[in-house]
Amino acid sequence: MNHFYKFESKEIGQELLELATLYKANPTLHSSKGKGKRIGCIFLNPSLRTRVSTQIAAQQLGMEAIVLNMDKEGWALEMKDGALMNGSTVEHIKDAAGVLGSYFDILALRAFPTLTQKEEDISDFVFHQFVNYSGIPVISLESAIRHPLQSLADQLTIQELAQKEKKPKVVLTWGPHIKAIPHAVANSFAEWTLGMGHDLTICHPEGYELDPIFTPGALITTNQEEALEKADFVYVKNWSSYKDYGKILTTDSTWMLTEAHLKNAPQAKIMHCLPVRRNVEISDELLDGPRSLVQQQALNRIFAAQAVLSKLLP
Amino acid sequence: MNHFYKFESKEIGQELLELATLYKANPTLHSSKGKGKRIGCIFLNPSLRTRVSTQIAAQQLGMEAIVLNMDKEGWALEMKDGALMNGSTVEHIKDAAGVLGSYFDILALRAFPTLTQKEEDISDFVFHQFVNYSGIPVISLESAIRHPLQSLADQLTIQELAQKEKKPKVVLTWGPHIKAIPHAVANSFAEWTLGMGHDLTICHPEGYELDPIFTPGALITTNQEEALEKADFVYVKNWSSYKDYGKILTTDSTWMLTEAHLKNAPQAKIMHCLPVRRNVEISDELLDGPRSLVQQQALNRIFAAQAVLSKLLP
């Protein structure tokens, strides 16, 4: 594993889950493993959990973390090779990534999709430009199409809660939202859940099919009621249309998850990556009730990041 | 003391002043007390002294400090319970504070008032939402109605300068300003000065009476000349009207403190929390002259924060 931006294999997934479990029990177990090493965390977009959990994970391994809000503190980046830079971009990613690659031991990058340039987004263009030009290991802090640290934390949460004797029923259900939202969390959740060998049911309104490369083997339906039946884990997430790229096709509030939706799923725990639009995606009663795992997921972000950093350190 | 956001008691005030004095003499006295502990400093508004002095105080106790400019780097927060979040707020304080409470050992929060929603402001709504949902000790870095770290630094400054044999005359005088300014510094200064057993005279133009819960026992007058007579410490501060909430009733420049105003107060030292509008609130001659304590107050912010952190650490 040279970089961390996607699901690699069940073996690596299990290894990372074991490491994360270890660090959750003993955060300072390897507190000098990263001594003298530096991680640069580059944000092209806002962040709360990702920003803080990555810094904490680095500190717990003894690394120095430097955060750079490139959009606000640095220079507007040109992403296209060969560009004649007489517009609003001030620095080419080639130069910036090269410099950062010489300053740090590991880089981490958050770069959201455009949601207007489909080809560019699905090639995960910005992330790969950073990888290409930095020359050092790069961790995705959410790219155009994946959010793998979130997914690793989510798998850790499922593993912590799943009953040993029974294969859990995992459901990913679309929830309404007022803005056009990236596919990254949904894609990654599907990719990791399936990759780790779980059954996965995905439900969404018509026209919201995810890119099929992330969902091989999933049961996909537009019938939310059937999908939720006897669910053990219900992951709620909005995403915009992939087919009609970046568009909002519906905000149908009947898709908002409430206690009533789970009448046939008495054991169901609910999950969300946060930030969540309360009473739009999920009702308060669920988020504040005993079914909610959202805080546990958020806490697990620290140990997911720590496991990945630990594995990438020489 | 589970949190630090108001004056608690004279005993705790004295204990904190003793700790602050100790740290001023020996900043690294307890340099490993906070080892392995983390403070998260959350800013919803700008800050210079508070931001830096809190980081330094944490470092001097061996703590890790992580600063988060929530307004710029994170997500716009929804504060109201039960809100249907289909507007501009992206994350509920309930979720954000819960996550931060699980990431840190101590939180610190700056949250200014609206100056338009009086009931919400005086309930110190945002600060208490953070307290309610974070589940860990929270330090106020200035809330809607109080700025207690400033007040502790101010009391330290008064203690350092006051003559042993004589009870000092402390005066809080309103100064002009071009913007509507919160009541937090004035409220807290009155609360702490009175709480620590000092006499306090407050003078301001008509209509600028502070919320009386902060000023029990103070001598309150609209006659600045009489108020300043024989003063030992003159604290200058603007605030907007409390009665006619958040309004500017006057910018009368005769209230600006100058050397001439202190003709009957030869011993008077002048104080201000900074930032100060020079030649609007106070004249250059005073700020640059031997009466000024403003730099000493600012330096004492480090030791005030260090004392509070030290007391909150387990």
Added chain:
Amino acid sequence: MNHFYKFESKEIGQELLELATLYKANPTLHSSKGKGKRIGCIFLNPSLRTRVSTQIAAQQLGMEAIVLNMDKEGWALEMKDGALMNGSTVEHIKDAAGVLGSYFDILALRAFPTLTQKEEDISDFVFHQFVNYSGIPVISLESAIRHPLQSLADQLTIQELAQKEKKPKVVLTWGPHIKAIPHAVANSFAEWTLGMGHDLTICHPEGYELDPIFTPGALITTNQEEALEKADFVYVKNWSSYKDYGKILTTDSTWMLTEAHLKNAPQAKIMHCLPVRRNVEISDELLDGPRSLVQQQALNRIFAAQAVLSKLLP
């Protein structure tokens, strides 16, 4: 050397180059020299390399570095003494610099020129106000008229590449740009190159003469072709007019450096401080080819900053 904002002498230059070379070979050679010391890095303008390299340099000396984006996180600063502050500025530099001087052991400041107020800019007004009022050593992270940490890194790069037996021909050539750009990098490069005893040729279109105080002894010409002949090091940089202050007199693209421009300079290495406007100032072929030293210059920023910090530490 009490501050670091300009070329002081060849002796000090050589001493800093030796220190920088030492730290490049062994970054943690003096990893406890700065223990217990703090540097405050104050940015009034954006920064990538300067921000990160200074933090890394400080860490490698064991110092604590605190970064403050004063323009975004703090208060708008008033620079003029005696100002009646009833406008948009919230805090006087006198007060802010005084406080920061009491909080830190060393300060570092980035403050770009106005490019409209020539007299103010060339007096390096903002930088000197910080020096005047902070009372502690101040390092320039690029001021209105100089960028000395860049120049020290540039001299290190030239020293690393120059052949021992032959005096190198160093050329500073103006390159086109679409915005009005400060003179700081060009001024400093000339000042340091000449100060360290190198020959320097400067070429630019008519009307782009630099302030002559930075270029004593340089060969100055408007003939780029002649200037580049047999060059060993070609530093490309845009700057706006000094005579017609802050104006763009031409964007003539024939001045953009390409491989064709170096047909009579087979040994020439090219240099740029970054960020560079690709295919506007310099062609991709040069920046991506074997002549380019831009990444080496950027890496050397760490060791230049480390040398300066080391020398300023008591």
